[in-house]
Amino acid sequence: MTAPAPFSRRPLPAAFVDDMRALLGDRLHLGEAMRRQHGSSEAHFEPVLPDAVAFPHSTEEVAALVRLCLAAEIPVVPFGAGTSLEGNATPVRGGLTIDLGEMSRIVEVNAQDLDCTVEAGVRREQLNAHLRDQGLFFPIDPGANATIGGMASTRASGTNAVRYGTMRDAVLSLKVVTPEGTVVRTARRARKSAAGYDLTRLMIGAEGTLGIITEICLRLHGIPEAISSAVCPFDALAGAVDTVVQAIQMGVPVARIELLDAAQMRACNAYSKLDYPEQTTLLFEFHGSERHVEEQVATVRDLAAANGGGPFRWSNLPEERTRLWKARHEAYYAAMNQRPGAVGLTTDVCVPISRLADCILETRQDLDGCAVPATIVGHVGDGNFHVVFAIDPNAPEEMHAVEALNARLVARALSMDGSCTGEHGIGLGKQSFLVDELGDAVDMMRTIKRALDPKDLFNPGKIFQL
Structure with missing residues (x-):
């Protein structure tokens, strides 16, 4: 099976582990079983284990973890449900995997505006079960019961895309933790805006290489008659x-x-x-x-x-x-x-x-x-x-x-002027195909990555090599 490039693993500094334990308590895991769960996926790549797995409960905790990782220069890999198919969440350089699965709160539903805000760990089926009584549904259906954060990170689509579009079309705004450990909101709830760069769509499909998505505001639709x-x-x-x-x-x-x-x-x-x-x-x-x-x-x-x-x-x-x-x-x-x-x-x-x-x-x-x-x-x-x-x-x-x-x-x-990936993303498996498809545009992506994450700590080794 295809294996990620080898890397030189160094132990996590004791002070760094102590600081994470002080923040999370027993929601920090160093045992092999939990690490193995987060180093394997449904992809065909050989597993690579993170050095630790963290389960934050809030955006503020994610930001605090990122600041600790930045200070110690520890790689950070966000994790949803582990259903990606191109090694998108494989921690190829070890470090800390941040599992957002326990951030599963549906923050608000604005039925009159046909939108809702959810935390990144909310599952697709969970959201639709919650919306059903209000006559609403979220149509993006990649098949797996993926997390909404993971779906946004990989620009997922699925069986309903022919009518309802992909995650690119479904997301109104995001709350994101940057590689500096700051929290930004990429847009408001308005259905359209011409206010500056479209940071929302920059993050959608970035596979966690530019920021960690912690909250998502989504378009909803009425359940058809x-x-x-x-x-x-x-x-x-x-x-x-x-x-x-x-x-x-x-x-x-x-x-x-x-x-x-x-x-x-x-x-x-x-x-x-x-x-x-x-x-x-x-x-x-x-x-x-x-x-x-x-x-x-x-x-x-x-x-x-x-x-x-x-x-x-x-x-x-x-x-x-x-x-x-x-x-x-x-x-x-x-x-x-x-x-x-x-x-x-x-x-x-x-x-x-x-x-x-x-x-x-x-x-x-x-x-x-x-x-x-x-x-x-x-x-x-x-x-x-x-x-x-x-x-x-x-x-x-x-x-x-x-x-x-x-x-x-x-x-x-x-x-045929098509794409090497309609929905799986690039991850580990399609990096050479991305260059074949977009050529010099990949250098522009590298420039953006270096500007936002100069130490290459956010999901390093994915989409392209620096």
């Missing part, structure tokens, strides 16, 4: 992709369009105990008034039929829709279940919608010639899709083959 989900199998992968492209180009406001190829459907049926046809399949969800949903459904059903789609299988009841989307969210684990003991590597590219068919079909041809089991799944409504590889950890040649295929996939996406 009608929600309908449907599953439609296709004779061929090309027909499914063409249906997606045509629906988007016609302006049909579908809330979710997810594609699972035949291999992924076989895996989902086995893992989630489903009985859908084992063909390339689209999952749809439609939001709106009863009449509006009916119009959307009619349009998409006609498009699907013209492209070789089979009959729509409906999931209108909430429990049926929950089961359907739960199976989609478990696609990664379903793919791994095909090969017990496998290690997963999940790719992530995004291309303009007009090039989606070419990119997916060429990728599938590559995979058909690969000995490693692989499936395609994606949020194809916005041109974003993934390949999930199930790799034998005892066969290094498989990892080499998969890394070569991944590089080929990224090169293909970039040649």
Whole structure:
């Protein structure tokens, strides 16, 4: 498996540990078990353990910890739920991991303004359970029950992005602890502002390299009057992709369009105990008034039929829709279940919608010639899709083959004016691809990093190397 670059670890100074204990008491952990939990992730990278793990309960405690780390020149890595896929929270230089999971307070909900403010450790599902009685919901759904702070740090998106956008669109303002240990608020609650630099979006997707997000003000949406989900199998992968492209180009406001190829459907049926046809399949969800949903459904059903789609299988009841989307969210684990003991590597590219068919079909041809089991799944409504590889950890040649295929996939996406990552971020795994994609713009990112974090203590070694 790919391992982070080695570093020279030095013990934490005794005075530094004493100061942290005085601040946190038993919320500071030095034991190996807790450190191991925060040095591993769902990514394929080798674990690297932090030297200590802290669980603050307030922004002020985070700021105090950062000031202690700055004085002792100890690296700082913020941590949410640990569900990132590119080694985004791996503490490659050791130091202190700050786990924000116990900062899980919903600060306020402004129902009339359709916004809320939450602490960074609030989980996505927790927030929606709290909002439900007020007829509101937060639509960004990356699949995992991630923390809102982690979602903002990686600019997450997910299944609803085709209609509701990504975290870039959902966040109104942030409270951030800077590398100097000061606390800044990047904006107010107004829906738009032209006041200076857009610091909010500078921090969104920065993966904790420029600041630690401790509070987030979010846009909310009213729960739609009608929600309908449907599953439609296709004779061929090309027909499914063409249906997606045509629906988007016609302006049909579908809330979710997810594609699972035949291999992924076989895996989902086995893992989630489903009985859908084992063909390339689209999952749809439609939001709106009863009449509006009916119009959307009619349009998409006609498009699907013209492209070789089979009959729509409906999931209108909430429990049926929950089961359907739960199976989609478990696609990664379903793919791994095909090969017990496998290690997963999940790719992530995004291309303009007009090039989606070419990119997916060429990728599938590559995979058909690969000995490693692989499936395609994606949020194809916005041109974003993934390949999930199930790799034998005892066969290094498989990892080499998969890394070569991944590089080929990224090169293909970039040649189509796409991106090397639609939602996973750069982390450890995509740093060379970032340079391929943005060139000299990466030097501008380095300039910003050096200006805000001259000692390179905030999540060092991520996104790019200094």
